[in-house]
Amino acid sequence: MIYRLNETHDNKLRSWVESANAPGCDFPVQNLPYGVFRRRGSIEEFRIGVAIGAQILDLRKAYAAGAFDDTDELTLSAIEAARASTLNELMALGPDAWQALRLAVSRLLREASPAQVTLRQALLPQDEAEYSLPAKIGDYTDFYTSIHHATAVGSLFRPDAPLLPNYKWVPIGYHGRASSIGISGQRVRRPMGQIKPTGEDSPSLAPSARLDFELEVGILLGGGNSLGEPVPIDEAESKIFGLCLLNDWSARDIQAWEYQPLGPFLSKNFATTISPWIVTLDALTPFRTPWSRPAGDPLPLPYLDSPATRSLAGLDIDLEVLIQTARMRERNEAPQRLSRSNFKHSYWSVSQLVTHHTVSGCNLQAGDLLGSGTQSGPAPAEAGSLLELSNGGRKPVALNNGEQRSFLEDGDTVVLRAWADKAGFARIGFGEASGTIVEAVNVKP
């Protein structure tokens, strides 16, 4: 593990940005996630900010105001890279630079910092901001790391053998579509596609009637590798900049008809929504958990195994998915929780995903995004998709207001949230990734 607890993780730290000290706040001074923002409705250039309480510290303005004038060379290289319009440049500098910038920003934002006088003009309230993708995403790969999700979905198709023989050996993944990744608030048009109902002779083109969310963690890579040069397991962590929330919207009926033999395609590529704030792996240091395998499961092959990755490979991050239907919104009813899970249930660690991805020689690049796959927990109520929660659509989920859902309807907003919380440490929140379903376009059937 390359990150260690240091002064930036100290639970006692408070910020001169008062909202950062509120209990339950996602963005205390111990978090300091990065995002790309501008004033909502403006035509300003997007720029990098750090979330602090209910505010955003504009790094470009902070630099211009002289806040980093007396800093060392490493921090200076990082803050200069952070004046760009995406995180790619900063990410490409590597963990030493990321840690240096985190320390400098932490010190600037602490209660007694003399910089607060000048930095107040570099703040923008989050509710006055709009966000862009935090990085130029080159390639996007989606994994399948929840054995509970794989088993639950497998049992819908193969009741006798739900889990395929490769699952406990291979971190299963597939390449996804980068161009349709959007930021929280995305309006997701219900996809059209070929659908073949059971018993019908032929498919027809129709709007998906089994539109679903998938509760996932996104892993934003800050470093890569050259083509043909795999990343050893003990170096994998240094390639990971941070995590976010990711909703891998899925059209189950399109998927069922198209996916043999080459995997999901149109059933996934119409939209993927991520949260705007990238929580660094550094900020999550207190929440690492030992990695373990259930008794009887095979150990990973040596290229995916090392003492370091075994000791603290997991991440204890609470995950939650909520729904707000159109009717709830009309009546000003808050989103209702559908499920709660935790990233620690992941069968494969984030380091294992990076190493496996590159063992073929495949080159990763700063700005690549990995999806964890749907993070369902062991209990049925911890499922990360409606497919699972409604048992394949057979048992609709009852909502508090009398509505029910087997799959998503037009007007539904799905909200993903996440946070890490542990006695003795500040709560590290992820904000949210929300998206709203809008009606399908009219294509001649």
Next chain:
Amino acid sequence: MIYRLNETHDNKLRSWVESANAPGCDFPVQNLPYGVFRRRGSIEEFRIGVAIGAQILDLRKAYAAGAFDDTDELTLSAIEAARASTLNELMALGPDAWQALRLAVSRLLREASPAQVTLRQALLPQDEAEYSLPAKIGDYTDFYTSIHHATAVGSLFRPDAPLLPNYKWVPIGYHGRASSIGISGQRVRRPMGQIKPTGEDSPSLAPSARLDFELEVGILLGGGNSLGEPVPIDEAESKIFGLCLLNDWSARDIQAWEYQPLGPFLSKNFATTISPWIVTLDALTPFRTPWSRPAGDPLPLPYLDSPATRSLAGLDIDLEVLIQTARMRERNEAPQRLSRSNFKHSYWSVSQLVTHHTVSGCNLQAGDLLGSGTQSGPAPAEAGSLLELSNGGRKPVALNNGEQRSFLEDGDTVVLRAWADKAGFARIGFGEASGTIVEAVNVKP
């Protein structure tokens, strides 16, 4: 069809670049494919050129030499975009601009052109050039459009039902890896991966022992669509800039173990090789063929069908794959042909691929690359992969020099070639996409 025969396709045209008039030349003045090049071994910026005979016309130099001084506005916008280091800007201008630039370059390169005096200094011999990817490729999608390949591969796994029920309805495709796409001449490191031999209890990490090529056509998109707005079938052609050769290197043993349930991943993502020259759809106008379905096959669903796409949807392009083993190279023996096929056998047209890809709402972008899938013809000798030619590795292919191949060995160079040829028209060649296998890296197993 948006392209019509015009003066640029005239078989009688000759060029003042003498080598362009040689019989069998890939790049006569009727072709004019675009590529990105620089002088080999130099540190010059890569720039856009047009292949003419054995030479490259440097468009940046041609512009600077005043060759386009008296041109109209549309052509001017195209040539100005063509001074970049990739084709993306030019491609984003659309078919009118592409046609205008083709006409202007054709006139400049014709036998009697007065521009030849100044343009001779804008030529570089192809054998003094090195190439870069012709475009910044955003997303890469690989299709599966040869029913002969799908049937042959399917019969290796499912002798009783080789073709899956969706094949004749859905243009099957999957997302591929963009970062590992390289240009002809690529050195392809044999991938490591998990391999589970039949009868073994568990997999192990090993170099692929069933490394294969796939003979494909690459389709470079020049235009895209907004997220949520499908491209109607009659507009699909306007999104296609041109075609190239594409080798979708595949590790069959890694693929067999990893691909369920989400498709190929490490078995494909270690390398994809394309040819440097993009032959425009315009140049291929004489080689369009009527599209047809075998009797009894279903008609495509209406969104994939239109009178225009039926009349001239196919492309009569000869395809060839050759091998040069290390021993052949040592003895100065020419590459030996392994197979010959034709793109007209494709079950789905290039327009159908574009429309299907977007019917979900997925957004395509200028610079996206589509692979056609392995273009095997109806006869066994027309197979586009060793997997098929060697009947799943059971019947090695005998080479003329006494060697044999079930799959590729280290040192093997695979060369893909293509050309369109028809009485009354100039031969339009594609050049080649070659790649050489180098030994696997040593990863702890």
